[in-house]
Amino acid sequence: MSDDTPRTPAELRRACRDGRWDRPTAGVAGGSVQANLVVVPREAAFDFLLFCQRNPKPCPVIEVVEAGRVEPACAPGADLRTDLPRYRVYRDGKLAGERAEVRDLWRDDLVSFLIGCSFSFEEALSAAGVPLRHVESCSNVPMYRTAVATAAAGRFRGPLVVSMRPVPAAQVALAVQVTARFERVHGAPVHVGAPEALGIRDLSRPDWGDPVEIRPGELPVFWACGVTPQAAVLASGLPFCITHAPGHMFVTDLANASLATGG
Amino acid sequence: MSDDTPRTPAELRRACRDGRWDRPTAGVAGGSVQANLVVVPREAAFDFLLFCQRNPKPCPVIEVVEAGRVEPACAPGADLRTDLPRYRVYRDGKLAGERAEVRDLWRDDLVSFLIGCSFSFEEALSAAGVPLRHVESCSNVPMYRTAVATAAAGRFRGPLVVSMRPVPAAQVALAVQVTARFERVHGAPVHVGAPEALGIRDLSRPDWGDPVEIRPGELPVFWACGVTPQAAVLASGLPFCITHAPGHMFVTDLANASLATGG
Structure with missing residues (x-):
């Protein structure tokens, strides 16, 4: 800087x-x-x-x-x-x-x-030694519209949007524990692995942000994303x-x- | 029953x-x-x-x-x-x-x-072996108006109301850990010991509920209480x-x- x-x-x-x-x-x-x-x-x-x-x-x-x-x-x-x-x-x-x-x-x-926003827990992940691929590659975290519906309120409704970070299998439990402490900023992952179960067909084509490489031995880990409320407001x-x-x-x-x- | x-x-x-x-x-x-x-x-x-x-x-x-x-x-x-x-x-x-x-x-x-309400975490306290004096004595948990102000919103404001349970000193940490898991029902205590620091002058004279005995070696432990929002609504x-x-x-x-x- x-x-x-x-x-x-x-x-x-x-x-x-x-x-x-x-x-x-x-x-x-x-x-x-x-x-x-x-x-x-x-x-x-x-x-x-x-x-x-x-x-x-x-x-x-x-x-x-x-x-x-x-x-x-x-x-x-x-x-x-x-x-x-x-x-x-x-x-x-x-x-x-x-x-x-x-x-x-x-x-x-x-x-x-x-x-x-997830910046708060990313700092903690990084401090715990969990690599952040999108930071390493100077890109935006990949975000995906899921097939999971939010709970509607009045005019506001829509799909859950998630961000994805590839995590080495051996560090998945650590990543869950570290982010679980940050309930006020998205908290623990909503899903680990199996993007198809969230209705995500192609991890290489995020709906927002940039795709990131998932290396052998890494799992895609999904966190609830702050784009969710924005998307609900716009769709309303x-x-x-x-x-x-x-x-x-x-x-x-x-x-x-x-x-x-x-x- | x-x-x-x-x-x-x-x-x-x-x-x-x-x-x-x-x-x-x-x-x-x-x-x-x-x-x-x-x-x-x-x-x-x-x-x-x-x-x-x-x-x-x-x-x-x-x-x-x-x-x-x-x-x-x-x-x-x-x-x-x-x-x-x-x-x-x-x-x-x-x-x-x-x-x-x-x-x-x-x-x-x-x-x-x-x-x-605190019934949810009382069940967990009891299961963990923490005694509940007001249950043993078939009375209502003692509740106190404190000198701590809530954060106001529009017309709603007023003091934090707490419930008190005497806990043996050796079990205070356990009581904190057990109830901390119940963030959606008051969570960890707001205060341990020192009622005067909350502005409570006389534990034997609760504002709601019934007084309970505090035995030697026990500390008064205070949890946020659901009477707080009721009191704020009435005062409004x-x-x-x-x-x-x-x-x-x-x-x-x-x-x-x-x-x-x-x-």
Whole structure:
């Protein structure tokens, strides 16, 4: 990283706000919890919170910021309208543009959801010695739409989306134990091996992200993915919503370690 | 128990519906999850669900049943309006009566929350050999209002309420480990020993339930309590709400064991 790479969450958020940072946030301000952002009008907020409550593995809520507020408790001084590097705006379920900030689009009835992401447990996997192929190959983790339905809530429904990491057979149990401690950020895998049982036909063709090599002696291990709630929101055809742009997350002041059980 | 004691959750619910059971549910249909009931109008449902999300230890949501529905997924065939032994009705935050059923009061805008209770982890404590003084003495567990504030959400706020069980010093760690596995029903204790640090002045004078003896060599151990959300709802002065009567819970078809981590 260059010398001007922000070192703390507050520095990163300030750089986003000032237009000095518009890149993905992977690896920035290491050790801090990064979150998916989903912003919906108040009239849809109960159903969306209930969707998250019913599907805690793919939709682990870090914090909900009520209508009329833009400063989360997990990041004092932050402004959710400006402090992410890049946003996506959707109208009637269709992408209506990408923005560096959304101040001019903000409305008093918008409720913001910060949802955990796998960066938190990947740090722990890596520390435990479990290799992360997509990191080694500088690509995005492969993600797949499954044949498993989420539990619907109001207008929100759709398939479970999973991310996949190849794990050496001897480390599968370790990978389960390490991630199981992170219930607030997807937790233990939803599936080990047998992609066909999830309705995934071809691991080399992910629905999002990039394919990764699975080497002899490795098993594909599947974790619930934060794309699940995003896909449910888009499929609902909601008149208006805002999300982060893929990979351009909100960086909180929370420590990843604080999300582990007992943390 | 007499011969006519219901043996399954469905039998117990049917007996309630038919007016053949109006007593507390402690110890009935052992092994099944029993739940607190809180019913609020839809306009307050988002704030109440958010209150539960922000305070997961005292408010572990088992299931939310949306407006227009009275049959929870955790108890197929059940009717929340008739299948509890006893209800309390509140108007403007004040008790407006106890009822054996609430069919005539039901409205299409009512949202029902089923919230976990400590019966689930008490079964596990008992199985692990941790004595339960209030069960031995056939009394209600003592509960205390603390000086610890919950995280507010909209109109809902108030103190954390805890239940207390005296645990022999040598078994405190065991009691923590056993209950920590039950995150969906209050989980690990919020405090061990030192009631004054919670703002509790006199253990012999609980705010709810009955006092229990603490013997030499025992420590008072405090768990987050499901009275917390009830107290917050009442203090909010909500125009209308319905709850179970104390001790008269909704008995689900879920197994207590299914609420343990990994279950």
